[in-house]
Amino acid sequence: MSWPEPAPGVAGADQHRGVLVRGAATEGGPKPEEKPSPRKRRDAKKTARKRAPKPPERKRSYVCSVRLNHDERALLDAAASATRTSLPAFLARSGLAAAHDLDNTAAAVAGHRELVAELFAARRHLGQVGNNLNQVARAINSGGQPTEIDAVVTAVQRAVIRVQAATDHLLEQQ
Structure with a gap:
């Protein structure tokens, strides 16, 4: 069976979506319009290693x-x-470091974390009480006589004792 020839003047060049279709110059061979790919060969050996x-x-x-x-x-x-x-190397190294230090158990780590949290809370409390002490000092310097001076001094002393106890406990663990 043969394909019918197109009517003269009706059919033009073979097109696919508006682009002219060109066949290869030879079957499976290189096309004359294309340039060789600049990619390197996959089997080429690397010249340097880190x-x-x-x-x-x-x-x-x-x-x-x-x-x-x-x-x-x-x-x-x-x-x-x-x-x-x-990340995998970090996880391996930190896991191995924890495995070699068996004294540093999960309970000890949790206790250490709680102690550090207490130290930060005590430090924050000392800052707040110190702010109150600064307000009392400003009132005294301006000629006033604040009535809560004894309470503020007592609170500062308690805050200092709290920070000192947390610091001593932290240093004893190390």
């Missing part, structure tokens, strides 16, 4: 999957970039 590969006995071959929420991921990414390591 560092020597790890010996086989030190190479890490096990994969451990960790699930994190968005906040945890952001915090760990920031810590890893601060130490100039990748």
Whole structure:
């Protein structure tokens, strides 16, 4: 079966969506209109390496999957970039450091965290009481006689004792 010839003057060049369709110069060969690709060959060897590969006995071959929420991921990414390591390397190093220091258990870490929180709260309280003491001093300097001077001095002494106790306890743990 043969295809009918188009009517004279009706059919034009073969087009696909308005673009002229051109066949290859040879089957499977290069097209004369195209320039060779500037990409490098995949099998070309790299000329320089940043560092020597790890010996086989030190190479890490096990994969451990960790699930994190968005906040945890952001915090760990920031810590890893601060130490100039990748996130997996940071997690491996910090996990190994915790495993080597078995005295630093989860309860000890939680207690340490609570102690630091108490130290910051005591410091904040001392700042607030110190502000009250400054107001009393300003009133005295302007010729006034504030009635709450004894209460403010007592509160400052308690705040100083609180900060000192938290600091001493923190230093004893280290």
